[in-house]
Amino acid sequence: MSNLPNCPECGSAYTYEDGSLLVCPECAHEWSAEAEAQNEEVKVFKDANGNVLNDGDTVTVIKDLKVKGAQSALKQGTKVKNIRLVDGDHDIDCKIDGFGPMKLKSEFVKKI
Numbered sequence: 001m002s003n004l005p006n007c008p009e010c011g012s013a014y015t016y017e018d019g020s021l022l023v024c025p026e027c028a029h030e031w032s033a034e035a036e037a038q039n040e041e042v043k044v045f046k047d048a049n050g051n052v053l054n055d056g057d058t059v060t061v062i063k064d065l066k067v068k069g070a071q072s073a074l075k076q077g078t079k080v081k082n083i084r085l086v087d088g089d090h091d092i093d094c095k096i097d098g099f100g101p102m103k104l105k106s107e108f109v110k111k112i
């Protein structure tokens with residue numbers, strides 16, 4: 001079994017478990033496997049200011065955004081209610097008046 005993560009320091013694939021720690025034989029780096037696993041499970045979504053976003057939050061758009069297939073751009077300051085966070089390049093699922101369902105990037109919004 002070798003589903004152990006590579007060494008975060010040097011990228012070595014020869015890591016091994018030592019109790020609750022993972023050890024890299026190449027650079028002698030030791031780290032906790034549990035902390036590593038938790039990091040991967042919980043993805044934190046952050047807005048342009050680094051505030052954590054949650055499902056159901058209301059955000060505003062911080063810059064004009066072109067919308068594929070729409071006549072006009074999504075204007076800076078547009079309020080977006082009840083966002084839903086999803087995995088992906090565009091990580092906010094939402095519905096915007098006049099535009100309908102669409103996806104935004106969290107880096108272009110601000111929590112209000």
Ligand SMILES: [Zn+2]
Pocket residue numbers: 007008009010011012024025026027028029
């Ligand atoms: Zn290493």
